[in-house]
Amino acid sequence: MAVIDVKNFAKSFDGKPVHKNVSFQVKEGECLGLLGGSGVGKSVVLRSLIGLEKPDSGEIFIEGEEISNFSEHQLIPIRTKVAYVFQNGALFDSMSVFENLAYPLREHTKLNESEIKNRIHEQLTEFGLEDAEFKSPSQLSGGMQKRVGLARSIIIRPKVVLYDEPTAGLDPYNTVKIQEMILRMKDKGVTSVFVTHDMPSAFNVCDRMVLLLNGAVAAEGTVEELNKDPDGLLQRFVRGERA
Numbered sequence: 503m504a505v506i507d508v509k510n511f512a513k514s515f516d517g518k519p520v521h522k523n524v525s526f527q528v529k530e531g532e533c534l535g536l537l538g539g540s541g542v543g544k545s546v547v548l549r550s551l552i553g554l555e556k557p558d559s560g561e562i563f564i565e566g567e568e569i570s571n572f573s574e575h576q577l578i579p580i581r582t583k584v585a586y587v588f589q590n591g592a593l594f595d596s597m598s599v600f601e602n603l604a605y606p607l608r609e610h611t612k613l614n615e616s617e618i619k620n621r622i623h624e625q626l627t628e629f630g631l632e633d634a635e636f637k638s639p640s641q642l643s644g645g646m647q648k649r650v651g652l653a654r655s656i657i658i659r660p661k662v663v664l665y666d667e668p669t670a671g672l673d674p675y676n677t678v679k680i681q682e683m684i685l686r687m688k689d690k691g692v693t694s695v696f697v698t699h700d701m702p703s704a705f706n707v708c709d710r711m712v713l714l715l716n717g718a719v720a721a722e723g724t725v726e727e728l729n730k731d732p733d734g735l736l737q738r739f740v741r742g743e744r745a
């Protein structure tokens with residue numbers, strides 16, 4: 503059974519169809535790259551996977567549960583299982599890094615204070631962020647804030663992580679650090695969807711990619727298949743050619 507199964511997803515905004523018929527699956531432990539030009543609807547698909555948007559028609563299965571008509575209450579366990587990494591890190595400026603990471607642990611787990619301390623310290627050390635623990639987000643560079651934001655998204659140990667342009671605007675050093683964080687999550691068996699315009703990162707972390715075009719999946723393949731087929735639609739997209 504696929505961990506994520508999107509079937510015939512359709513959605514319009516203000517009468518304009520953005521998604522006509524989008525279907526794809528993500529298997530357990532796999533990282534799927536979700537590619538496509540600006541405005542094609544990648545973020546809307548990601549948001550729909552945690553119930554922040556509802557499809558007009560079609561179905562979204564998370565581990566076999568159809569969630570598109572779930573209530574906010576029914577979505578609570580889905581949002582514990584599926585983490586969303588927001589583009590800007592979305593840290594609370596008035597709280598230290600420690601408090602930012604403690605927040606989801608206090609909300610979603612039953613860990614006691616000393617377990618929370620240990621978990622945060624372990625997570626920050628694993629990602630090379632231990633010096634940031636008692637700083638406020640405003641004392642960190644944009645790249646560090648994004649890395650801390652990623653650490654916060656995954657601190658409750660989700661089974662699935664959705665990354666929306668996690669490397670956008672980052673320098674090569676922080677980009678590589680983010681790639682390493684994603685690969686580490688993969689090593690732990692996490693299933694993920696990676697939305698990006700950063701092709702080197704996509705090729706480094708994804709197992710398979712799908713290309714959204716004109717409201718549907720226009721092409722898909724494993725990274726190996728893509729590397730073998732330079733004239734395919736996906737490769738042409740990657741090279742910046744108009745589809």
Ligand SMILES: Nc1ncnc2c1ncn2[C@@H]1O[C@H](COP(=O)(O)OP(=O)(O)OP(=O)(O)O)[C@@H](O)[C@H]1O
Nearest residue numbers: 515516520538539540541542543544545546547699
């Ligand atoms: N809440 C909304 N209300 C109206 N239109 C919306 C809403 N959310 C998304 N859209 C529209 O849906 C389309 C897809 O948006 P989306 O943000 O998913 O694109 P994207 O593929 O993530 O683009 P980018 O690569 O630039 O981030 C856009 O035309 C956008 O304007």
Ligand SMILES: [Mg+2]
Nearest residue numbers: 544545546666
């Ligand atoms: Mg987007």
